[in-house]
Amino acid sequence: MSQQQSLRLGVLQMLAAMALSGTIGWFVLQSGQSVWNVVFVRCLLGTLGLGLYAWWRGQWRSWPFTGRSLAWCVAGGVALVANWLLLFNAYHYSSIGIATMVYHTQPFWLLLLGRMVLGEALTTRKLLALAVAFAGMLLIVQPGGGGSASLLGVGLALGAAVLYAVVTLISKQLPKTLLPTHIASVQTFTGVLLLWPLLDNATLWVVGAHWPYLATLGLVHTTLMYIVMYAAFRQLPTHWIGLLGFSYPVVALLVDYLAYGRLLDGWQLLGMVLIIAANLWGLQRQGGAALRPAPARQG
Template identity: 45%
Template sequence: MSESTTRIMEKKGAIELTAAMVLSGSLGIFVTESGASPFNAVFFRCVFGAVALGLYCLVRGLFKNHGFTPKKLALAALGGVFIVFNWAFLFEAYKSTSISMATVVYHTQPFYVVLLGALVFRDKITRTKMGWLAVAFVGLILVADISPSDLTSGSRYLVGLGQALLAALLYAFATIIAKKLTGVRPHLIALVQVVVGIPLLLPFTNLSQTGHLGSGWAWLVGIGVIHTCLMYILMYSSYQKLPTAKIAVLAYVYPAVAMLGDWIVYGHHITVLQALGLPLIVAASLGNNLGWKFAPRRKAAAATTATVPSTSGATR
C-alpha cells in the first residue's frame, strides 16, 4: 500500500471514529429523553440492536466463515453478560449523577483493564503504569468532588459514582474476554452480546412501564440502531485503518461531546475542582495507552543536548 493510500485510509478512519465517538457522546441524551428506566432502556437497546446488527451481518455475509467455536461462542456470551450490565449501571449513573459526571468516571476503565490484565494474564505492571494509575486516581478524586455530607448521608450522588465505577469494571471484564476472541468478526461478537442480553435482562425489565413512553420509543429505537449498530460499524471499520495512537486520542471525543451535550441540553456543568481533575484522567489514560514515560529531567536534558548538533536535514 502506497504512502498516499495509507494517508487516505487513515483520514477516512479518523472521520469514522470521530463520528462514532460523537454518536457515543449523545447516548446519555437518548437514554434520558426516552423516559425509560435504565434496565428497560438496556433491554430495548438489545432488542433493536440485535435486529439491526443481525440484518447488517446477514446482508454483508458475515455469518459465513464466522470463526466461532463452542468455546469462543461461550466466551462471547459471557462477555455479553458483562456488557449489558455495564450499560445498565452506566444508565443508572446518568440518573444518579449527571451524563457528564458518569461519563468521566466511566473513563477510568482502561486502568481496570491494566489491573485485570495483571491478575488474569500475569501482565507486568511497570512503574510507569503505576504512575499513570496514581495520576488517574488523583484526577478521579478531584472529579468526584465528594463532600463530607455525601459520605455521611449516603447520597444518591455517591451511589451514582459507584455505579459508574462498577460499569467501568464490568466493561473491563468484557475487554479482557474479548482479547481471547481472535479470528471472529467484532460485529458478530457484538451481535452475540446483545442477543444474550435479551433473555438475561427480561427479569429486570418492567414492560408495564413502557405503555406511557409515546415518543420515547423513537429514542429507544435510536439507541439500538444508532448507538448499537451504526456506531459499532463505524468504530470497528476505523480500527482497521488507524494506528493505536490516533485511536487513543480520538476516543476522547466521546466524553467531550457528552459533557457539551449535558451542558447545552440540561444545563449541567462541572466545577472548577472537577475541571482540574478531568485533564489528569485524560492525560493518565493517554499516557497508559500510548506508553508515555515519566522521564527524569537530567536524562531528558541529556537527550536534547545530544540531538542539537545533528543538522543533517532531519525532518520532523
C-alpha cells in the same frame, strides 16, 4: 485509496462514532424508561441491526463459533449488559458528564485486572499513570458535593468501568478469526435473553414518546455506531484509536451542559484533565493496547 486518504477517513469515522457515543446519556434520560427497558431495547434492536448487516455482507455463510468461543462471547455479553445497566443508572444519580469521566478510568482497571488475572507486568509509568488517574477521579467526586445520590452515581459508573474492563479481558480469549459483528451480535442477544423477564411491560409496550429515543439507541447508537467504529479500527493505528477516543467524554460534557446546564467546577475540570493526561502519558506510549475498545463498545 491512498494511505493518507485512508487515515483521514478513519479519523472522521472514529470522531463520528465517539460523537454518537457522547450523546447516549441524553437519549437514555429523555426516554423516561427504566434502565431495564432501555438496555433491553438497545440489545434487541442492536441484535437485529448487526445481525442483518452481517447477513447482508455475507458473514453468516458458515457458523463462526466453536463451543468455547461461543461461551466466551456469552460471558462477555453478561458483563457488557451489566456494564450498561450500571452506567445508565449512574446518569440518573449523578450526571452524564461526571458519570462519563469516572467511566473513562476503564483502561486503568484493565491494567489492574490484567495484572491480577493474566499476570501482566505493571511498569513504573503505568503505576504512576494509575495514581494520577485515581487522583483525578477523587477531584471529580469530592468537590462537587451532590450528596449520597451523587456518590451512588459515581459508584455505579466506577462499577461499569470495571465491568467494561472485564469485557475487554474476555475479548482477549476470543479467536482473531471472529468478526466484530459476530461477537457484538451474540453479546447483545445475550442481553435480550437476560433482560426479557425483568421488563416493565406496562410502560414499554405502549405507543409513546419514548420509542424514538429507544429506537435511536438501538439502531443508531448500537448498529450504526459499531459499524462506523469498526470501520475506523481498520483504518487507524492503535495509538490514534486511543487518542481520538477522548472525544467521547468531551462530547458527553458538552451535551450535559447544553441539555441540562450542568458544568464541572474548577477542581472537577482539573480532575478531568488528570484522567485524560494519565491515559495519554501512561498508556498511549505503551502501544495503546489498553485503550483499544472491546468488541462491543461501552457507550
